Amino acid sequence: QSALTQPASVSGSLGQSITVSCAGTSSDVGGHNYVSWYQHHPGKAPKLIISDVSNRPSGVSNRFSGSKSANTASLTISGLQAEDEADYYCSSYTSSSTLVFGGGTKLTVL
Amino acid sequence: EVQLVESGGGLVHPGGSLRLSCAASGFTFSSYWMHWVRQAPGKGLVWVSRINSDGTSTTYADPVKGRVTISRDNAKNTLYLQMNSLRAEDTAVYYCVRGKQVDYWGQGTLVTVSS
Numbered sequence: 001q002s003a004l005t006q007p008a009s010v011s012g013s014l015g016q017s018i019t020v021s022c023a024g025t026s027s028d029v030g031g032h033n034y035v036s037w038y039q040h041h042p043g044k045a046p047k048l049i050i051s052d053v054s055n056r057p058s059g060v061s062n063r064f065s066g067s068k069s070a071n072t073a074s075l076t077i078s079g080l081q082a083e084d085e086a087d088y089y090c091s092s093y094t095s096s097s098t099l100v101f102g103g104g105t106k107l108t109v110l
Numbered sequence: 111e112v113q114l115v116e117s118g119g120g121l122v123h124p125g126g127s128l129r130l131s132c133a134a135s136g137f138t139f140s141s142y143w144m145h146w147v148r149q150a151p152g153k154g155l156v157w158v159s160r161i162n163s164d165g166t167s168t169t170y171a172d173p174v175k176g177r178v179t180i181s182r183d184n185a186k187n188t189l190y191l192q193m194n195s196l197r198a199e200d201t202a203v204y205y206c207v208r209g210k211q212v213d214y215w216g217q218g219t220l221v222t223v224s225s
Contacts (some may be wrong), residue, residue: 003154040155087154089154089155091157098160099160100157101155
């Protein structure tokens with residue numbers, strides 16, 4: 001199972017918005033709505049920020065939003081803050097009931 | 111509060127074995143699927159294995175299939191990962207993760223395979 005495709009890095013200025021893409025296939029991202037996004041500060045446990053394409057778990061800022069079009073999912077972070085600087089990963093279940101992650105995107109807040 | 115605490119990592123020689131454990135608390139462990147996910151140094155997250163709530167169904171990623179066994183003891187609220195025939199490429203932080211929604215993660219335990 002190949003990893004989902006994410007850009008290696010993105011950057012944005014404080015207060016701006018950025019979008020991270022997550023490209024898969026019809027066997028994973030495009031096949032259902034079990035797409036999630038995680039924020040990972042190195043040395044800490046990854047944190048779920050979006051589940052089921054666009055649902056925000058309780059306690060997650062509404063500055064984080066998710067969407068999907070065909071085989072590509074997207075994470076948008078609006079009103080960038082310094083603490084948003086982290087690695088971001090998408091994940092999706094596959095048609096064979098395995099789980100696949102994206103390669104990760106390093107967000108730099110300028 | 112949901113807590114997942116991994117243990118059992120360490121330094122092991124190539125070809126060796128290791129059993130990781132994950133102690134769960136703060137939720138009804140026996141009601142949830144569980145996963146193991148790993149992260150090699152400087153690399154991204156990679157799914158390793160998952161087990162259903164009663165332990166009757168397991169799935170593995172191709173790189174570990176045949177060398178790794180996931181199991182659970184619902185009476186002890188503990189998840190396990192038995193790893194055999196370890197290789198250098200298995201070196202990683204191993205995370206225990208809760209549920210079909212893959213929502214809560216432990217802090218991870220480091221496994222280093224080196225001679």
